[in-house]
Amino acid sequence: MARTISLSEYDEAKEAAKKALLTDGILIYPTDTLYGLGCNAISQKAVDKIYKIKVRDQGKPLSIIVADFPMLLEYCTVSESQEKILHSLLPGPYTFILPLRRKLPVSPSLSVGIRVPEHQFMRQVAKELGFPIVSTSANISGKKDSAEAGGVDAEVASAVDLIIDGGKCKYAQGSTIIDLISMKILRKGAVREGDRFEWAKE
Numbered sequence: 001m002a003r004t005i006s007l008s009e010y011d012e013a014k015e016a017a018k019k020a021l022l023t024d025g026i027l028i029y030p031t032d033t034l035y036g037l038g039c040n041a042i043s044q045k046a047v048d049k050i051y052k053i054k055v056r057d058q059g060k061p062l063s064i065i066v067a068d069f070p071m072l073l074e075y076c077t078v079s080e081s082q083e084k085i086l087h088s089l090l091p092g093p094y095t096f097i098l099p100l101r102r103k104l105p106v107s108p109s110l111s112v113g114i115r116v117p118e119h120q121f122m123r124q125v126a127k128e129l130g131f132p133i134v135s136t137s138a139n140i141s142g143k144k145d146s147a148e149a150g151g152v153d154a155e156v157a158s159a160v161d162l163i164i165d166g167g168k169c170k171y172a173q174g175s176t177i178i179d180l181i182s183m184k185i186l187r188k189g190a191v192r193e194g195d196r197f198e199w200a201k202e
Helices: 010-022 044-054 069-075 082-087 121-129
Strands: 002-006 028-029 037-038 063-065 094-099 111-115 133-137 162-165 175-177 186-187
Touching: 002 010, 002 121, 010 028, 010 121, 010 162, 037 044, 044 133, 069 082, 069 111, 111 133, 121 133
Parallel strands: 002 162, 028 162, 063 111, 094 175
Antiparallel strands: 028 037, 037 133, 063 133, 094 111, 175 186
């Protein structure tokens, strides 16, 4: 089993997460929605490990976490209308599909799912490292995901380098996926109370 650090040991957890990500390691971490499986999103070697752990077809893209809106703009092109929507909903329990400025190992196409989660931990890690982090549910593809570190499949937990235990995730369900290229909701998941999606097609 991988080393587990409680998020209550915040500085230790953060430094361990950064060290793992800088050496192409894989970690399990808490978000606002579910526990995620992550690595350096610009390292082909690290991304290949995630696909292997998840037994996921490499033709299926992985989402990424960025620290904030300025970091999002480093990797994605955003129109004025898209920017307005992003500012109204981020940080939040949403994954937005946006056009990439350049190809990344996480996507076979020039678009990507991108997150700025409410949960602050991985945003801070991404900010300090200066690169995006893979954000995919900590499970084998098609199998049960988890809102608690202890609920992650043992096969997945034993294949990673580090587990950050931050207790139960706030929403305890997957993010809502919104395609901002076609202005369409692709998957209904967690929604923050009071958020509006009048502009989106169902």
